[in-house]
Amino acid sequence: MARFYRYRLPPWARYWLLVVERCTLPILIFQAIRTIFFPTTFEVILLGILIGIFIAFYLEWI
Numbered sequence: 001m002a003r004f005y006r007y008r009l010p011p012w013a014r015y016w017l018l019v020v021e022r023c024t025l026p027i028l029i030f031q032a033i034r035t036i037f038f039p040t041t042f043e044v045i046l047l048g049i050l051i052g053i054f055i056a057f058y059l060e061w062i
Contacts, residue, residue, distance in 0.1 A: 006062070021057045028054050 006017060028050045035043040056062045 024050065024054050024057060
């Protein structure tokens with residue numbers, strides 16, 4: 001099974017992958033601040049998902 005290689009994707013998919021990668025950190029910071037003030041179960045789960053996505057981009061798993 002081949003490893004995921006982002007440069008083999010079509011140009012439109014690479015563009016949207018880059019957009020999501022660039023927008024992840026500001027959304028993560030906003031969600032962390034929001035979770036501090038309104039700590040509901042949904043907010044904590046959403047923050048965990050965003051942290052996972054950010055780590056995946058940072059370690060180049062995606």
